[in-house]
Structures are given as structure tokens and as C-alpha cells.
Amino acid sequence: MKSVKIGEIVLKNPVALSPMAGVSSLPFRVICNGMGACYSPTELVSARSIRFNGVDKSYRYMRISPEEEGITAIQLFGSEPEDFEAAIETIMETPVLNKVSIIDINMGCPVPKVVKTGSGSALMEDPVRASNIVKACKKTLEGLRVKIPVTVKTRTGFKAGDNGKPDFAKALADAGCDMICVHGRTRPQMYQGESSVRAIAVMREAVRDYVIPFFANGDICDVDSARKVIEQTGCDGIMIGRAARGNPWIFEQVTAGLAGKEIPACPYSGERKKMLIRELEGRLKYLPEETAVREFRSVMPFYIKGLPGGNQIKVRLVNAKSFDEVKEILDAD
Ligand SMILES: Cc1cc2nc3c(=O)[nH]c(=O)nc-3n(C[C@H](O)[C@H](O)[C@H](O)COP(=O)(O)O)c2cc1C
The missing domain is CATH 3.20.20.70 (Aldolase class I)
Incomplete structure (x- = not known):
């Protein structure tokens, strides 16, 4: 390149x-x-x-x-x-x-x-x-x-x-x-x-x-x-x-x-969930919790797309109201 x-x-x-x-x-x-x-x-x-x-x-x-x-x-x-x-x-x-x-x-x-x-x-x-x-x-x-x-x-x-x-x-x-x-x-x-x-x-x-x-x-x-x-x-x-x-x-x-290098493998489900939490934590640094979680609802499904049980997690995530609730949903799976 x-x-x-x-x-x-x-x-x-x-x-x-x-x-x-x-x-x-x-x-x-x-x-x-x-x-x-x-x-x-x-x-x-x-x-x-x-x-x-x-x-x-x-x-x-x-x-x-x-x-x-x-x-x-x-x-x-x-x-x-x-x-x-x-x-x-x-x-x-x-x-x-x-x-x-x-x-x-x-x-x-x-x-x-x-x-x-x-x-x-x-x-x-x-x-x-x-x-x-x-x-x-x-x-x-x-x-x-x-x-x-x-x-x-x-x-x-x-x-x-x-x-x-x-x-x-x-x-x-x-x-x-x-x-x-x-x-x-x-x-x-x-x-x-x-x-x-x-x-x-x-x-x-x-x-x-x-x-x-x-x-x-x-x-x-x-x-x-x-x-x-x-x-x-x-x-x-x-x-x-x-x-x-x-x-x-x-x-x-x-x-x-x-660059002609070996392509890294796709992330496993734990990594994807961790990244979702990392982005949400970042948003919480400058937004009130309710706003941050509400606005993040449209983005969260992309992090869990294709994961086993992803559809059920998605339904719960798009209704989540707090950071703890998001964590609970992801941990429960
Ligand atoms: C939800 C969404 C929001 C977007 N907002 C902007 C924006 O603020 N400014 C911009 O230049 N393009 C915006 N775009 C266009 C994207 O930057 C990009 O040009 C378009 O999605 C095509 O590229 P892609 O096929 O890689 O998504 C938006 C696209 C989407 C899907």
C-alpha cells in the first residue's frame, strides 16, 4: 500500500x-x-x-x-x-x-x-x-x-x-x-x-x-x-x-x-461483548446513562449479529434502560 x-x-x-x-x-x-x-x-x-x-x-x-x-x-x-x-x-x-x-x-x-x-x-x-x-x-x-x-x-x-x-x-x-x-x-x-x-x-x-x-x-x-x-x-x-x-x-x-499480511481471525463472542461494553462505557463518560443506553440501542445489535442466541439477546438489548441491565443481558447468555 x-x-x-x-x-x-x-x-x-x-x-x-x-x-x-x-x-x-x-x-x-x-x-x-x-x-x-x-x-x-x-x-x-x-x-x-x-x-x-x-x-x-x-x-x-x-x-x-x-x-x-x-x-x-x-x-x-x-x-x-x-x-x-x-x-x-x-x-x-x-x-x-x-x-x-x-x-x-x-x-x-x-x-x-x-x-x-x-x-x-x-x-x-x-x-x-x-x-x-x-x-x-x-x-x-x-x-x-x-x-x-x-x-x-x-x-x-x-x-x-x-x-x-x-x-x-x-x-x-x-x-x-x-x-x-x-x-x-x-x-x-x-x-x-x-x-x-x-x-x-x-x-x-x-x-x-x-x-x-x-x-x-x-x-x-x-x-x-x-x-x-x-x-x-x-x-x-x-x-x-x-x-x-x-x-x-x-x-x-x-x-x-x-498489506499482504495474514488476516486476523474474526473475534469470538466474548470479545464482541467486551467491545460492546467498552463502547458503552465510553459513551457514559459524556452522556447521562439513560440517554447513552437509549441511543446505543440501535448500535448494540450489530455487535452481537450472528452470535448463537443473538436474536433473543437483541430483543432484550433494544429494550435495555441501564448499563447494569445491558451487562446482565450479556452475562446471562
Ligand atoms: C446510519 C448512517 C449514518 C450516516 N451518516 C453519515 C454522515 O453523518 N456523514 C456522511 O458523510 N455520510 C453518512 N453516511 C454515509 C456513510 O458514510 C457511507 O457513505 C455509506 O454508508 C456508504 O458506505 P458503506 O457501504 O461502507 O456503508 C451514513 C450512513 C449510515 C448508514
Whole structure:
């Protein structure tokens, strides 16, 4: 695997966690990085909300820990360059957040609430605005005299039938974007159907002459699918999303496989339960117990997926109300 640089940041390997709302908690990101992910961005946070409400409301979503995580990335979404400028200024005035390594811009979110405001994947239909957002972020960071790269995560199209947006990728690169990651689905596909390696390759090709790294994303679930995407798109790196939920071991497996090393065995049930508890303990450090357990209900089933008796454990876990109850359910099995 060749070494990849985002701006001046050298990645230890080309395999990152893909940002996922409700999943990419700080403890999970620390776990994934410990398992081999080169970095793990936060979930999307509204630039406008930071601009007008400050960081308090969104702090829990963009909480970073450079000491534990290594390379950190905060993902912002929005549609107004001014919102990004103000959000970045606020982030850079906030202790710890101002140690962030990368600012990532979401230009792929398909959720109607986000698209309606001209943010997320809607920006694919407005390359001038998208470029202005990248330029505004770069200019703000330069003005603050910090060398923080600005990256973009996007999709292969806004409309059904779009087969990659080469001009959009070029516009981002021309605007000074330091890395582009493309998920091989269009907005209407949401997370359904196949991620198109071919459409990703079209966008990769469009920015081949630029020095910036290009990442591919979508349906990577093991060493073979990782290899296939890298070979067929010529990308420099990959992001893994859903397959990492409750399965951070995927990073040690994929990084070993890509490096030509022996692939570590899948974890046994005790290890998986221990990891579930570790993530929950991490969430409890900054959330009230009731909130932490309730929010973790959607994630816990992924940790026990496929285990003997997993279905019965799942039914009980998704109703659990406290840390002790979660522990009891897991210990009883
Ligand atoms: C529950 C969930 C939440 C997501 N939240 C975000 C997000 O906050 N920001 C983002 O850029 N992408 C988000 N995504 C998209 C993923 O990062 C990724 O692009 C997509 O799932 C395809 O990759 P995969 O097949 O490896 O999961 C989310 C996906 C899921 C399933």
C-alpha cells in the first residue's frame, strides 16, 4: 500500500471509517483507530447551527480527542459559505476542537431535511456554490494561520441515472479541496442498490492530474471488496461505513489483507461483548446513562449479529434502560 497524504498529514494506511450519524461516537472512533483505521471523522454537524448557536448544542457530536484518536476530522454540512466561515472560526476558538486535524464537508447526505436547505447532496447540483464553500473554508483556515486540510465527501450523482459527476469532482479540486471521497450511489439510491465502482472511477479519472488523494466508499465489507474497489477505481484510499458497525475488527482485517499480511481471525463472542461494553462505557463518560443506553440501542445489535442466541439477546438489548441491565443481558447468555 502506498503512503497517502491529506494536505501535510501522512496517513498510516489508506483505510478510514466512513462518518455515520448515530454510530460515529468518540469511543467508537477511538476503537476503530485502535483497530487500524487511519482516521475516523465525526458525523455531520450543522455549520449554521454552530454559527448561530455556538458549539454547545452540537458539541457532543463533534467531540474529538486528539490524544486518543490521533488524526481527527470534524464533518460539517451547510449551504452558505458564510456559515462555514463562522463555524470554523468558532471551532478554532474552542479548546480541544481547535486541535482538529481535518475539516470535512458533507456534500453527499441524501436526507430530505438536509437536501431541502441546499446542503449535503444538493450541492452536487450547484458546483459554483460547492466551490465557494471549499474556498471559504480554506480562506478562513489560512486567515487563522493553521494548516488544516479541507476534504469533501460526496456521491456519484444527485439524480437517478447520474453515472458519476466528473465536472463536479474537478470543480472541488480546482477550488483547493485537499481530498475527495466518493460514495458510489446517487442521492435517490440513498443506501439501496449497488454502489457503482464504475461511476466512482469516472470521478477518480477526472481528478487524476491533481495531487490530491481520492477515496472510494460504498459496500466495502471485507478484504476482497476493498481490493476490488481499489483495483477498479484506482483510488488512493477507502472509507468503510456500515460493515464497521459493531465490527471494528474489519480495520485490522482489511489493513492486514491489503498489506499482504495474514488476516486476523474474526473475534469470538466474548470479545464482541467486551467491545460492546467498552463502547458503552465510553459513551457514559459524556452522556447521562439513560440517554447513552437509549441511543446505543440501535448500535448494540450489530455487535452481537450472528452470535448463537443473538436474536433473543437483541430483543432484550433494544429494550435495555441501564448499563447494569445491558451487562446482565450479556452475562446471562
Ligand atoms: C446510519 C448512517 C449514518 C450516516 N451518516 C453519515 C454522515 O453523518 N456523514 C456522511 O458523510 N455520510 C453518512 N453516511 C454515509 C456513510 O458514510 C457511507 O457513505 C455509506 O454508508 C456508504 O458506505 P458503506 O457501504 O461502507 O456503508 C451514513 C450512513 C449510515 C448508514
